[in-house]
Amino acid sequence: MADPVRALIFDVDGTLAETEEAHRDAFNRAFAEAGLPWVWDRVLYRQLLAVSGGKERIRAFVARHDPARLGPQLDPMVQRLHARKTALYTAAVRRGGVPLRPGVARLIAEARAAGLALAVATTTTRANVEALFDGSTAGAGHGWFATLACAEDAPAKKPDPLVYRVVLERLGLPAAACLALEDSPNGVRAAAAAGVPVVVSESVYTAGDDFTGARAVFPDFAEVTLDTLRGLHAAG
Incomplete structure (x- = not known):
């Protein structure tokens, strides 16, 4: 199991x-x-x-x-x-010009309420992530994540799995106990190469791309719940 x-x-x-x-x-x-x-x-x-x-x-x-x-x-x-x-x-x-995508804040709130750890695995810089939290969450996002693995932490960029391996080491969890949320083929390949199951929310620039290896592909997370993600993770 x-x-x-x-x-x-x-x-x-x-x-x-x-x-x-x-x-x-x-x-x-x-x-x-x-x-x-x-x-x-x-x-x-x-x-x-x-x-x-x-x-x-x-x-x-x-x-x-x-x-x-x-x-x-x-x-x-x-x-x-x-x-x-x-x-x-x-x-x-x-300045707040870029809001969180539909369903993201709710999913994060559900995961936190359920006691799940949250992490970020990105090829963008820490400054970019922190600015997004300032503008889209009025700063609240800084307290949501157990760790942020950013460009400075993983110089080998996705599809290289390094950033995911950094996150797993910091969380102290096996890959099979985690679920990645991505929007790009490079992100899917990075997570899969680290052994992390992955689901996709297509973005403006990745809609219609090849997401082979993902457990599921959604247009966004508006209708996706934590129970949905749990089911996809358990399905193997």
């Missing part, structure tokens, strides 16, 4: 909140401020989201679309651009 679920592990971007448009806008503003002729529209950004991590995404874009900038000067430029993008993004979400 499978272990009962003892922890929920949440991805952030696209799962806790539909943040990607705010990220895209911040990237474009950072590029414009730096005098770069780059504009990431929605079609291009969806393609770039196949690469996890903001700095990695910029490097992938340059390699494909502006290879003349490849060379020793690229890494310092990427660091500057990403730092400015993060500042623009955190300022925007801290």
